[in-house]
Amino acid sequence: MDNFIVSARKYRPVTFDSVVGQGHITGTLKNAIHNSQLAQAFLFCGPRGVGKTTCARILAKTINCENITESVEACGTCDSCKSFQNGNSFSIHELDAASNNSVDDIRSLIEQVRIPPQAGKYKIYIIDEVHMLSQAAFNAFLKTLEEPPSYAIFILATTEKHKILPTILSRCQIFDFNRIKxxxxxxxxxxxxxxxxxxxxxxxxxxxxxxxxxxxxxxxxxxxxxxxxxxxxxxxxxxxxxxNILDYDYYFQLVDRIAGEDAAQALLIFDKVLNSGFDGGHFISGLATHIRNLLVSKEPATLKLLDVSDTIKRKYLEQSQALSAGLLLSALNIANQCEINYKNSKNQRLQVELALLKMCHLSAAILLSKQGSFMPSASTEVKKKLPEQSVANQPKASASADSNGMAIPAQPPVVARQPEQKAVPPVQVRVEPTTKPAEIGANATPKKGWGKVSSSIDIPNLNTIFEEKPVEESEENALVQGNAYQEITLNVFLSKWNAFAEDLKKTTRVTLYTIMTANTPRLNGTLIEVDVENAVQMEDLKVGKIDILNYLRVQLNNFALDLQGVQVEMTKVRKPYTAQEKYQAMVSKNPALETLRKAFNLGLS
Missing domain, CATH: 1.10.8.60 (Helicase, Ruva Protein; domain 3)
Structure with a gap:
């Protein structure tokens, strides 16, 4: 039986033109040989298996070839080429720096460099894995590398360029090899x-x-x-x-199930993948790559970014046309978040299954968001400003139904505004669509799979879809409203301002009282400007802004009034005297003191 030679050795390139995927390197080297512009030292760097050592050998053989062809390639028939191919050339030496990395090894190399070549024009030294040399060996090699004899050429190869000393790099022509496409x-x-x-x-x-x-x-x-x-x-x-690679078909089938909202089959596909011996992290990473490829396939300009065969590329094109970009982007975001959290999760399988369930409900969420934009009757908010004591006595509004069976709230009665009373927050009424009669009958067909998930009109982030969101009351809704815009004089304004501040003094809201009385407010039209000394006072003023404006708007009969805090830089330090001033001085040094006071409901004497 003949000895088997692996393909990596049997089909190793022997000419520049046969090197795969490094045309920018081979073209430069051929031009340098043709123009007789060879440097004394070359550095070939790049990832493993891309042709660094191969190009070094081809360069060494071509330099010493006695009959270089017109295409600047070694002839392969002269004595120099034959001796190199047989491994007995006296002019080309290969050194493995991984096992010859000491100062003595470099000194031995320097001694050999002094001997001229016995055959050929140049004496060439190929040093592989040069980053393995010790620092002392590098230093010993510096002088010879910079000014070698005219017949000596060094070709260094490495996979870790960052480990080589800058003094070595500056003495070499550097060629960066690319990953092969x-x-x-x-x-x-x-x-x-x-x-x-x-x-x-x-x-x-x-x-x-x-x-x-x-x-x-x-x-x-x-x-x-x-x-x-x-x-x-x-x-x-x-x-x-x-x-042991996951088949493309798994991902194509899974994305079809996600688009069809079939969560049960999606989980079964994932279970089949796990039973085949694949890791869940590898699966979710592959799914993210698959969704990325579908997004790339949506545009003809980015189609070249797919590194797959023509058959698989056609499958990507067919599936991408049936899916919306919004669905793919949301699914990619979920897959990416799952991959980030996978390693830290104690129940890793549940982490992936939860991501798949979210993806399966994306279509329903997107559909509801589109319907919500054109069906205002599906979610109606009735906002009313009513006096506090008369809310319970208001007549209830009756609701009717449209032709589709959708409930429509009746118009609420108009109530006269009482400016002396505070307005209550708006009442929000949410009317859900009623079930159609056709779905209640005995012939109604139950839905298969997991069904569709209900969602609000504003689609939330699906990563936090199950978290409760606090209901935030807008500032505009909390302010008392009216149509009166009576002109205000400064004296009347200051009297009402001080009256409200005196009322605060009787309560526990001493901090707001101090802010209102520390500096005289300015009235610019309908805008009230209040000077505050620090961020703590600014925050307290924002908290009390609604109460202040609701009082002043009613008392001054002007509902366009607004309030704004202005933080000023204190140039004059005044020693605190009153209890309120002393407390403010302590709060400015330690804001947590205010949190403590509020937590225990403490007051100042």
Whole structure:
């Protein structure tokens, strides 16, 4: 039986043109050879398996070739090329810096550099994994690397450029190798399969190229492994079985279930994935990538971002056209949040299942949001400003129904405004649509699966859909309203202002009293400006703003009045005398004191 040679060695490039996916590197090197502009030191850096050492060998062989072709390639037939191919060249030396990283090894190399080449024009040293050299070895190598003999050329290769000293980097021409594209790698694998008489499917080769993550050597190793596993028949199914990869079909089926709001089947698909030996974190990561690919497929301009075969690309196009961008963006957000929280969750399976349930209810939430924009009768808010003591005595409004069976609230009666009384918060009435008679009959068909989730008109963040949201009362609704806009004089305004402040003094709201009496307010038209000394006073003024305005609007018969705090910088420090002033001085130093006073309902004597 003949000795088997792995594809990574058997089909290793021997010319610049045969290097895969590094045209910017090979083109530059060929021009440098053609123009006789060779540097004394080259540094090839990039990820593993992209051709750094291969290009170094091709460069070394081409430099010493006796009959360089018109396309600036080594002839492969001269004595120098043959000796290099046979591994007995005296002019080209390879050194592994991982095992020869001491100062003595570099000193031995420097001694060899002094000897001119026995054959060929140049003496070339290829040092692989150069970042493994010690700092002392780097320092010993500096002088020789900067000013070597005219016949010496150094080619350094590394996967970790950041570990090399800047003094070394400054003495080299640096070439950054790219990760090899999936399409280029799949094409190269197809050409090798044809030479080896191996049948293949393009989808299978694309999966190998994606799994290799830009490294051609890794792709060739997997190619040999699957060729042996499948008896020289590389199919899509054989690749995903051998490399333990989740099939695309799982994700296509799952997204169809999400679009159809079939939560039960979505959970069953996830259970099948887990039973196949896959991790939930790997599954949710793949789902996020799948949804991302669907979003990319929505626009022809971004279609080139898909690194998949033509068959899979057509599937993405078909499924993306049936889904809205809003649904995909919301699902991608949920998947991304699930992936972030997955590792910290104690019940990781529940974390993924909860994300799937949220995705399945996205269509219902989006539909309700659209309907809510055009059906005001489905959720009606009746806002009324009534006197506090007459709310219970108001006549109840009767409701009628429209042609669709939707309840319509009657117009509330008009109540005369009493300016001397405070207004109560608006009453919000929410009328839900009644059930249609056709759905109540005996022939009504129950819905399958999990059904549709009910939602408010404003769709919340689905990550916090189950959290209670505090009902916030708007400031405008809490203010007393009216149509009177009587002109106000400064003296009348100040008298009402001081009267309200004296009323506060009798209560526990001493802080607000201090703010109102510390500085004289300014009246600019209908805007009242109050000077405050710090952020604590500004916050207290905002809390008491509604009570102040409700009192002044009624007393001054002007419902356009508004109040604004102005924080001023204190240039003169006044020693506090009264209890209120002393308390304010302590609060300015420690705001938590105000929280303590409110918590225990304390007052100031």
């Amino acid at each position: 999936v399409e280029d790698m799949a094409t190269h694998l197809a050409s090798i399969a044809q030479r080896e008489s191996i049948t293949f499917e393009s989808d299978g080769l694309h999966i190998i190229a994606q799994k290799a993550d830009g490294g051609l050597r890794d792709a060739l190793s997997m190619f040999d492994q699957i060729a042996s596993f499948s008896n020289k028949n590389i199919s899509y199914q054989a690749v995903i079985d051998n490399l």
